[in-house]
Amino acid sequence: MNLSNLKPPKGQKHAPKRVGRGMGSGTGKTSTRGSKGARSVSGYSIMRGFEGGQMPLHRRLPKRGFTNIFKKQFAVVNLGQIEKLEGNEFTVERLMSLGIVKKLGDGVKILAGGELTRAVSIEAHHFSKAAGDKITKLGGSVKTLGA
Numbered sequence: 001m002n003l004s005n006l007k008p009p010k011g012q013k014h015a016p017k018r019v020g021r022g023m024g025s026g027t028g029k030t031s032t033r034g035s036k037g038a039r040s041v042s043g044y045s046i047m048r049g050f051e052g053g054q055m056p057l058h059r060r061l062p063k064r065g066f067t068n069i070f071k072k073q074f075a076v077v078n079l080g081q082i083e084k085l086e087g088n089e090f091t092v093e094r095l096m097s098l099g100i101v102k103k104l105g106d107g108v109k110i111l112a113g114g115e116l117t118r119a120v121s122i123e124a125h126h127f128s129k130a131a132g133d134k135i136t137k138l139g140g141s142v143k144t145l146g147a
Contacts, residue, residue: 017032019031019032072105072106072107073105073106074105074106074107074109074125074126075101075102075103075104075105075107075108075109076108076109076111077100077101077108077109077110077111077124078110078111078112078113078114079110079111079112079113079114079115079116079131079134080113080114080115080116081100081114082100082110082116082120082122083114083115083116083117083118085098085100088118088119088120088121088140089120089121090120090121090122090123091123092104092107092108092123092124092125092145095108106125107124107125107126107145107146108124108125108126109124109125109126109127109128110122110124110126110127110128110131110132110135111128111130111131112128112130112131112133112134116134116135116138116140117138118138118140119135119138119139119140120135120138120140121140121141121143122135122140122141122142122143123143123145124143124144124145125144125145125146126144127142127144
């Protein structure tokens with residue numbers, strides 16, 4: 001005995017029902033589809049979300065809000081991340097080469113998260129008010145690009 005001559009037990013497998021083979025077969029004429037209705041015609045396919053004529057769920061639920069097509073996606077850098085880096089001068093290109101900024105998007109924004117203990121010079125597209133205050137209080141400089 002090997003895999004090539006294995007067979008299912010007798011009576012387990014059945015031949016498929018052969019529809020549309022004449023009146024004497026019992027499944028002739030309409031081929032078990034019934035007389036009328038969408039499902040009886042050839043080429044029928046149910047549309048996505050169709051619930052048998054009931055108002056579909058995606059039309060019953062309320063729509064809220066909108067998508068702002070002018071939204072800007074900034075790469076965010078916290079001061080705590082800059083504190084861990086070597087050096088005192090940081091540009092957008094340097095932050096990208098160090099791997100802090102992976103995807104530039106609409107620019108780099110510096111936020112005040114974390115602690116900064118030294119004077120640093122940073123060039124970025126945007127600064128939060130708190131981040132700008134922290135940097136200048138320690139004697140560092142802030143340069144806003146594109147302004």
